[in-house]
Every structure is written in C-alpha cells, then in structure tokens.
Amino acid sequence: LWSIDERFYWTQYGDLPHYLTGIVCLAYDITADFTYAAYVKYYLEGTFLRHAGRIRKFADFNFAYIRYGAYIPRLMAVVADAMKRDPDTLAEAETEWRRKREAANRSIYDGPGIDLDKDDMDANGNILNRPPVDLPRLKPVRARNPVVNLGILSTEDHL
Numbered sequence: 001l002w003s004i005d006e007r008f009y010w011t012q013y014g015d016l017p018h019y020l021t022g023i024v025c026l027a028y029d030i031t032a033d034f035t036y037a038a039y040v041k042y043y044l045e046g047t048f049l050r051h052a053g054r055i056r057k058f059a060d061f062n063f064a065y066i067r068y069g070a071y072i073p074r075l076m077a078v079v080a081d082a083m084k085r086d087p088d089t090l091a092e093a094e095t096e097w098r099r100k101r102e103a104a105n106r107s108i109y110d111g112p113g114i115d116l117d118k119d120d121m122d123a124n125g126n127i128l129n130r131p132p133v134d135l136p137r138l139k140p141v142r143a144r145n146p147v148v149n150l151g152i153l154s155t156e157d158h159l
C-alpha cells in the first residue's frame with residue numbers, strides 16, 4: 001500500500017473483480033433500484049477511469065487482458081438506462097448512496113488516485129519513487145497450519 005492522503009491508500013489491486021460488477025447489474029435489472037445504478041456510475045467515473053489511465057500509460061495491452069471489454073459495456077448500459085428513465089432520481093440515489101456510506105464510516109474515494117506525472121510506477125501498479133506503508137494489524141497474523149496428509153491424494157507413501 002502507498003499512502004494517498006490521511007484516509008486512503010493505493011494498491012496495485014485496486015480494481016473490483018469483474019464478476020461483482022455483473023452481480024450489481026443483475027440487481028439493477030431485477031429491482032430497478034437506482035442505488036445500484038448510482039454505484040455503477042461511481043465505478044465507471046472513478047475506479048474504472050483511474051485504473052484505465054494507469055493501464056493506458058504503463059501497459060495498454062492490459063485493457064483487454066483484464067476483461068474490461070467484457071463488462072464495461074454492461075455497466076455503461078445500466079447507467080444509460082437509469083439516466084434515460086429518470087436522471088433526477090439517479091442523482092438523488094447517488095447522493096443518498098454517498099450519505100449512507102459516510103454514515104457507515106465507509107468513505108468513498110473521489111480523489112485523483114496516483115499522479116501519473118509525479119509518481120513513477122511500473123506496469124504492475126507498484127509505485128517506485130515512494131516506500132510502501134505497512135498498516136497496523138488489529139489482530140495477530142493467523143498461524144498457518146499446513147495439511148500434511150491429504151488422504152488418498154497425499155504424497156505420503158501408504159505402502
């Protein structure tokens with residue numbers, strides 16, 4: 001993690017898995033709840049554009065590799081449908097979604113992300129000109145107890 005400001009951190013894995021965005025689209029289709037469209041709009045205008053900008057500068061071949069072509073059009077269709085149905089209700093849903101997130105102490109990052117003109121970053125998303133930070137852990141690290149015998153699939157000699 002690399003510190004962005006007092007509350008947010010950059011990670012090279014800062015993108016939502018594509019299967020989760022599909023679930024949000026299905027939720028919108030089933031319920032017609034503008035809250036889902038509000039989240040999708042935030043994702044497109046924030047997370048996606050920041051991530052796409054990084055990819056464009058450092059590894060433009062990754063755009064297809066990370067499957068943006070598979071689900072970004074679907075997200076755009078949800079937002080387009082909500083804007084066509086009722087742009088005022090969509091704007092109200094965005095405001096309410098943000099309010100509920102803040103009330104639950106789940107801040108929404110609206111910043112610029114990493115300044116690609118100031119920060120040196122490799123294609124993997126690691127920032128090279130700043131040391132990463134290690135956040136304090138609330139609980140001790142979980143002990144790993146490796147399984148030695150996997151039964152019939154075990155590598156142990158059962159003769």
